[in-house]
Amino acid sequence: MKNRALQQRVYGGVKADLRETERRKKLLTAGLEAFGTRGYAKTNIKTICVLAGLTERYFYESFRNKEDLLSAVYQELVDKQKSDTLKILDEAGNRPLDAASSAIRMFLYGFQENPLKAQTQLFEVMGVSPGIDRQYREAMRVLAEMVKLFLMKAFPGISDDAFRGNIIPTGLAGSIVLISHEWVLGGFVTPLDDIIDKCMDLFIAVGRHIESKPRPGSAQKHRPVHRKLQHNQKR
Amino acid sequence: MKNRALQQRVYGGVKADLRETERRKKLLTAGLEAFGTRGYAKTNIKTICVLAGLTERYFYESFRNKEDLLSAVYQELVDKQKSDTLKILDEAGNRPLDAASSAIRMFLYGFQENPLKAQTQLFEVMGVSPGIDRQYREAMRVLAEMVKLFLMKAFPGISDDAFRGNIIPTGLAGSIVLISHEWVLGGFVTPLDDIIDKCMDLFIAVGRHIESKPRPGSAQKHRPVHRKLQHNQKR
DNA sequence: TGACTTTGACAAGAGTTATTGTCAGAATTT
DNA sequence: AAATTCTGACAATAACTCTTGTCAAAGTCA
Numbered sequence: 001m002k003n004r005a006l007q008q009r010v011y012g013g014v015k016a017d018l019r020e021t022e023r024r025k026k027l028l029t030a031g032l033e034a035f036g037t038r039g040y041a042k043t044n045i046k047t048i049c050v051l052a053g054l055t056e057r058y059f060y061e062s063f064r065n066k067e068d069l070l071s072a073v074y075q076e077l078v079d080k081q082k083s084d085t086l087k088i089l090d091e092a093g094n095r096p097l098d099a100a101s102s103a104i105r106m107f108l109y110g111f112q113e114n115p116l117k118a119q120t121q122l123f124e125v126m127g128v129s130p131g132i133d134r135q136y137r138e139a140m141r142v143l144a145e146m147v148k149l150f151l152m153k154a155f156p157g158i159s160d161d162a163f164r165g166n167i168i169p170t171g172l173a174g175s176i177v178l179i180s181h182e183w184v185l186g187g188f189v190t191p192l193d194d195i196i197d198k199c200m201d202l203f204i205a206v207g208r209h210i211e212s213k214p215r216p217g218s219a220q221k222h223r224p225v226h227r228k229l230q231h232n233q234k235r
Numbered sequence: 236m237k238n239r240a241l242q243q244r245v246y247g248g249v250k251a252d253l254r255e256t257e258r259r260k261k262l263l264t265a266g267l268e269a270f271g272t273r274g275y276a277k278t279n280i281k282t283i284c285v286l287a288g289l290t291e292r293y294f295y296e297s298f299r300n301k302e303d304l305l306s307a308v309y310q311e312l313v314d315k316q317k318s319d320t321l322k323i324l325d326e327a328g329n330r331p332l333d334a335a336s337s338a339i340r341m342f343l344y345g346f347q348e349n350p351l352k353a354q355t356q357l358f359e360v361m362g363v364s365p366g367i368d369r370q371y372r373e374a375m376r377v378l379a380e381m382v383k384l385f386l387m388k389a390f391p392g393i394s395d396d397a398f399r400g401n402i403i404p405t406g407l408a409g410s411i412v413l414i415s416h417e418w419v420l421g422g423f424v425t426p427l428d429d430i431i432d433k434c435m436d437l438f439i440a441v442g443r444h445i446e447s448k449p450r451p452g453s454a455q456k457h458r459p460v461h462r463k464l465q466h467n468q469k470r
Numbered sequence: 471t472g473a474c475t476t477t478g479a480c481a482a483g484a485g486t487t488a489t490t491g492t493c494a495g496a497a498t499t500t
Numbered sequence: 501a502a503a504t505t506c507t508g509a510c511a512a513t514a515a516c517t518c519t520t521g522t523c524a525a526a527g528t529c530a
Contacts, residue, residue: 171410178409209440
């Protein structure tokens, strides 16, 4: 009561703040589990606590309410994807199309491997509240930014104008997201590699097209010669 | 009590079944209003009834529950879009790219003109229930089908293989949808025509690219000569 | 006019949920 | 060992919502 920071008692071998973070972690996992199966709307706090093996009091220790938990779960998923993507981009070397393919694979495989993530990240967060909407929008912005980086690496000739308003990267990101929607709702029956191939078709199509549109105001031109493809068509 | 069909009493100048459909209509409008502003989750039946100027009893006359109403509202929006799109496609004549552009305009303008529709159709329906998920999926399937029809008209050389699994049309439809998301959440600040132009870039990029990939198994080819563009770059 | 139907306002009950509080016992420190 | 703190089980309240029911007034028909 006097000084929380000094009340760092060891319990079960671990200090207080660590125990708290462990509980928080359990709640995040339980939240993902619940949101991904029952759905956000039909999940109540009691259920989350049971899944986490904790009582309600500990829920409010870490989160203000259910939306707060969803927000944290979502942010975790998105942050992980972002860092993974940046790592792939960083290790791309001089094979940018292979890197793009890897990034798409990572994105999709993560959903297939753990459908709870897919359901939560792609569906449950939508239409929950203005706050979560904002978070979703930021996540889309980041995803579009990633797409843009890959496009720039693979198609260095693209003019800045093609990226104006980030509409094109947003659209390309949207392709992948909505293809994921369909894939998830359809129960992942289409082979992963088929999806990746088609996504790469879209990526290359867009990259080439906007690379061949050098000036904003000028008339449509016929396309110039392209450098050799570096994309390895696996399978 | 004996025979409903014969109890077609006139009230306020209209027959019973017509009065009922009018009430239903009021509820649909009120539902759109409520879902589009408060959001589906935070809307209760009382609110809908007040907006409709009716009492709860009449809600249950036309709908089983809130989800049932959402389903009907959504279906109405989607059906309208589909018929509008088919009409544009039907009147396309020999200017398929203009038709595609018109269809995209119609799609986007509908949202801008009535943001309630945008919010409901794009966000509120998601993650509500497995039933609504199925409906959403079907709507996406239809949208992808529309995109495919426009692609076929504008790029007759596209091989069937490029459409296998409908992944590419789904992706292109996804571009438009997610670009809409961003546009809606951002409050429609980007001019409509800018969005349309970029969407057309995507459409043309993809159309050209897959038209130039004639065979499934063959190696990547360089692109053949294209016929003259028919797309009018308005503004 | 009298019988009947439709309508709208409101009541009421059942069910669910969020959130805070209590408390006894276990674990740990001094 | 004694004092203190942590933990988990559960209670309890308040609030909200759905759904059905009642009832009187108004409208319509014969």
